Each structure stands twice: as C-alpha cells, then as structure tokens.
Amino acid sequence: MSEPTPVSAASNRNIILFFSGKFASVLGSSMYTFVVGLYILQLTGSGSSFAVTLLCGMLPSIIxxxxxxxxxxxxNRRKLLIGSDAASVLIMLLSFAAVSIEGMSLLPIYISLILLSICATFYSISASSSMMMLVDRDSIQRTGSLNQIASSVGHLLAPILAGMLYAFLPLEEFMLLNAAGLTISTVMGCMLKFKPAPEALSEAGLTDGAAETGNPPLRERLGSVAAEVRTNLKEGFSYVIRRPVIRSLLIIVFWINFFVVALNVVLPFVAVQTLGLSSKQYGILEAMLAAGMLLMSLLLTVLRQSNNPVNTIIGGLSALGLLFLAMALPLLLHFNAAVTFFFFLPLLILVGVVIIIINIPIQVYLQQSIEEEYRGRVFGLVEGIAGSIAPLGMLLYGVLLDWIPGSIILLASGAAILAVTLTGRRGLISSNAAEQQGVQVEHGAEQAGA
Known part of the structure; x- marks a missing residue:
C-alpha cells in the first residue's frame, strides 16, 4: 500500500480536528438551549415566552x-471561522457575568441566544465554504458524514446530559459549560491547516496571513462597505442563475424542506393526540429518526464517494416521497396504536437514512462544483433558503392539523415531494450532463493547449 501524500495526511488531520470541535460545540450549545427552554417554561409558564426563545435562535440565521x-x-475565511467561535465564547462569559452580578432575568438570556445564533451563522457558512480548502476533493463525503455524526450524537446526548445535570446545576453554570465547548471548538479551529487559496482569492487578500498593509483608512472603507456587500450579493444570485444544476438544486431544497417539515409537526400530534402514545414511546420514535441519520452517516464515511451525486439525490428524493405515503397507511387503515407504533419504527429509521442520502450528495456536489470565490455566497443562500421555509411550514401545518387529519397531510406531503422530484428530475439530469460535457471540453482544450 502506498504511503499517504502530505495533502492526504493534512486532510485527515483537519477532518479529526473539525469533527472534535463540532462535537464539543454542538453538545455545549444544545445543552444550553435545552436548559434555557426548561428554565423559561418553569419561570414564566408562558408558551409565548418559550416561542420567543425559539425565534431568538432561528431568525438571525434566516435573515x-x-x-x-x-x-x-x-x-479571510480562517479568521472568520476562528473569530465566530471566539466571539461565542466571549458572549457566554459576558452572559455569565451579567446574570452573576444582576441576577437571572429573561433579557440576558434572549440577548445571548440572538448573539449566539449570529455567531453560529457566520461560523457555519465559513466552515461550509472552506471545506475544499481543508480536505481533499475525494474526502468531501467523509467529512460531511462525520460532520453530520458530530451533530447527531451531540443533539442526542445533550438533552440526556442536560436533564441529568439540570437538577444540580443552575443556568449560569450551563453558560460556563457552553463556553467550555465553544472554547474547544475555537482551539480546534486554530489548529486547522488551510490549503493555499486560488490565485483569484489570493489577489483579493483572502489567503491565510494575507498582507494587511496599504489598506485605506477605516472611515473610507466603511463608506463603501454597503455598496460592496450589495454588489457581492447580486453577483451570488447571478452566479446561481447562470448555473442550471445549482439553481435546480436550490429550488428543490426550498420545496422539499417545506414539505418535510410536515413530519416535525404531524408526528408529535399523531403520536400524542391520535394514537395516545406515552412520552417514552414518542421519544423512541423521535430517536429512530436520529438513529437512521447517524447510521447512514457512519456508512458514508467508509463508502466510496459517488462521481454522479445528482442521480443519488433524485433517488433519495423519490424514496422520501414514498416513505411519507407509507406512513399515512396505518392511519388511513385505522391500525391500533401498538401496530402503528411498530410500523412507524422502521419507517422513521429509513426516513433518517434517506435524509442523509439526499443531504450529503448535495453537499458533495456543491463543494466540488462551485468556484472558491462564490462558495460562501452560494452556501449562504442554501442555508437561508432552507431555514426560511421551515417556520412557514410549521405554522401552516400546525393550522391545517386543526382541520385535516394527519394521514391526509402525510399523503399530500409525500405526493408533493414526488411531484417536485419528477418535475425537477429531467432538467436536473440534462443540466448536469451538459455541465459535465462542458467541463470535459474545457479540460480537453487545456490539455491541447499544454
């Protein structure tokens, strides 16, 4: 067996560091968010106050x-990634100081959630857009899978650990735990080794350690920042419009996220109201979804990366639509609660598996096909689109459940997912084929010129 190249060794090192930092950050942040929700419900007993907590965590990211x-x-993306994490640590320490001096109140909690969400948004985008500068091209699938594993395990462990510790630790000590997790993430970020940036980015001063001399005064730079941001944002939209495959994927992501939200709303309603399941049984159903995602993420760390992720994405979307239709069957046929519960268990595992089968290839395609200088803007649009539609879907499905049985909503959602997939399939495949052919022609021309 041949020795790994220096690039491969650096890639593996970055993957381990990235995974460790992400896990520590997710675990600390999820424990803090979980405990904040419990604290606010116990303090106020108000659903609206709890809803404000959710909005504080969601809206900054969407906007x-x-x-x-x-x-x-x-x-410089390396500085942005490290700075976002370091700012989160500072926010937690300042929040701890505020509640220690002034006493516990809702205002510092809400402010900390908003500021943490802002920092997390910049961290997430900078990490996503830096992936090709951190790992080998063939390691994107493995990196994305490990990233998902860190998130899944962190989210699974957080409520368990937080629930055990909540009886013994006050909220301000959970702030310190979150700060500790974010500190680990910051240290891991500082240890990441970035590849040299492409020439276009190097000229723009985005390489690690780029020279900062010769910049105009801060006052002059602030005067042009708004115009520069608008211009770059327009260029990002124009880039997406010029790339048919990316444009089609964004449209599919938008609609699929809208219809998949039905599961988040319908499942707890059906489990508790329709079937009368216990909280333990409902928790098991929720865990099956996370277990499926974790299982497929683990599998993708060892499977060979697909050379044509578009076909995998289409197959996964079709399977997801069929699974939604299958989940409606026991409700339409009026199976008893026990049979429906055991029918749902494998289906939810499969839903988790299919979600990863869709998400990871989308990440792989976007990482490999987007030019470095546009990657941040495209991933920003992806996260903004995916995040913005979820609250609207939750609101709509919540209202519909008061008037329409959950089985009908699942059927309609499954049919809609299949319709979106079939509608976008032909254009996605043809656009991808044309794009691949264009790449081959360009590569042949470069070889001929050489």
Whole structure:
C-alpha cells in the first residue's frame, strides 16, 4: 500500500480536528438551549415566552445567512471561522457575568441566544465554504458524514446530559459549560491547516496571513462597505442563475424542506393526540429518526464517494416521497396504536437514512462544483433558503392539523415531494450532463493547449 501524500495526511488531520470541535460545540450549545427552554417554561409558564426563545435562535440565521455568505467571500475565511467561535465564547462569559452580578432575568438570556445564533451563522457558512480548502476533493463525503455524526450524537446526548445535570446545576453554570465547548471548538479551529487559496482569492487578500498593509483608512472603507456587500450579493444570485444544476438544486431544497417539515409537526400530534402514545414511546420514535441519520452517516464515511451525486439525490428524493405515503397507511387503515407504533419504527429509521442520502450528495456536489470565490455566497443562500421555509411550514401545518387529519397531510406531503422530484428530475439530469460535457471540453482544450 502506498504511503499517504502530505495533502492526504493534512486532510485527515483537519477532518479529526473539525469533527472534535463540532462535537464539543454542538453538545455545549444544545445543552444550553435545552436548559434555557426548561428554565423559561418553569419561570414564566408562558408558551409565548418559550416561542420567543425559539425565534431568538432561528431568525438571525434566516435573515443573516445570505449576508454571512457575502462576508465569507470577502474576508479571510480562517479568521472568520476562528473569530465566530471566539466571539461565542466571549458572549457566554459576558452572559455569565451579567446574570452573576444582576441576577437571572429573561433579557440576558434572549440577548445571548440572538448573539449566539449570529455567531453560529457566520461560523457555519465559513466552515461550509472552506471545506475544499481543508480536505481533499475525494474526502468531501467523509467529512460531511462525520460532520453530520458530530451533530447527531451531540443533539442526542445533550438533552440526556442536560436533564441529568439540570437538577444540580443552575443556568449560569450551563453558560460556563457552553463556553467550555465553544472554547474547544475555537482551539480546534486554530489548529486547522488551510490549503493555499486560488490565485483569484489570493489577489483579493483572502489567503491565510494575507498582507494587511496599504489598506485605506477605516472611515473610507466603511463608506463603501454597503455598496460592496450589495454588489457581492447580486453577483451570488447571478452566479446561481447562470448555473442550471445549482439553481435546480436550490429550488428543490426550498420545496422539499417545506414539505418535510410536515413530519416535525404531524408526528408529535399523531403520536400524542391520535394514537395516545406515552412520552417514552414518542421519544423512541423521535430517536429512530436520529438513529437512521447517524447510521447512514457512519456508512458514508467508509463508502466510496459517488462521481454522479445528482442521480443519488433524485433517488433519495423519490424514496422520501414514498416513505411519507407509507406512513399515512396505518392511519388511513385505522391500525391500533401498538401496530402503528411498530410500523412507524422502521419507517422513521429509513426516513433518517434517506435524509442523509439526499443531504450529503448535495453537499458533495456543491463543494466540488462551485468556484472558491462564490462558495460562501452560494452556501449562504442554501442555508437561508432552507431555514426560511421551515417556520412557514410549521405554522401552516400546525393550522391545517386543526382541520385535516394527519394521514391526509402525510399523503399530500409525500405526493408533493414526488411531484417536485419528477418535475425537477429531467432538467436536473440534462443540466448536469451538459455541465459535465462542458467541463470535459474545457479540460480537453487545456490539455491541447499544454
């Protein structure tokens, strides 16, 4: 067996560092968010106060994702990644100081959630857009899978650990735990080794350690920042429009996220209200979804990366639509609660598996096909689109459940997913084939010129 190249060794090192930092960050942040929710419900007993907590965590990401993408393409991504994590640590320490001095109240909690969400948005975009500068091209699938594993395991462990510790630790000590997790993530980020940036980015001063001399005064730079952001944002939209495959994927991501939200709303309603399942049984159903995602993520770390992720994405979307239709069957045929519960168990595992089969190839395709100078803006648009539609879907399905049985909503959602897949399939495949042919022609021309 041949020795790994220096690039491969650096790639493996970065993967381990990235995984470790992500896990520590997700675990600490998820424990803090979980405990904040419990604390606010116990303190106020108000559903609206709890809803404000959710909005504080969601809205900054939805609003700022496209702008975070612009910033990621304008500045040094390594500094942005490390700075976002370091700022999160500072926010947690300041929040701890505030509640220690002034006492516990809702205002510092809400402010900390908003600021953490802002930092997390910039961190997420900078990390996503830097992937090709951190790992080998053939390691994108493995990296994305390990990233998903870190998130899944962190989200699974967080409520368990937080629930055990909540009886013994006050909220401010969970702030310190979150700060510790974010500190680990920051240290891991500092240890990451970035590849040299392409020439276009190097000229823009985006390489690690780029010279910072000769810049105009801060006052002059601030005067042109708004115009520069607008220009870069327009260029990002124009780039997506010029790339048919990316444009089609964004449209599919938008609609699929909208219809998949039905599961998040319908499942708890059906489990508790329709079937009368216990909280333990409902928790098991929720865990099956996470287990499926974790299982497929582990599998993808060892499977060979696909050379044609578009076909995998289409197959996964078709399977997801069929699984939604299958979940409606026991409700339509009026199976008893026990049979429906055991029918749902394998289906939810398969839904988790299929979600990863869709998500990871999308990440692989976007990482490999987007030019470095546009990657931040495109990933900002992807996260903004995916995040913005979820609250609307939750609201709509919540209203519909008061009027329409959950089985009908699942059927309609499954049919809609299949319709979106079939509608976008031909254009996606033809656009991908044309794009691949264009790449081959360009590569042949370069070889002939050489």
């Amino acid at each position: 700022l994702s496209p702008f975070a993408g612009v910033v990621a393409d304008m500045v």
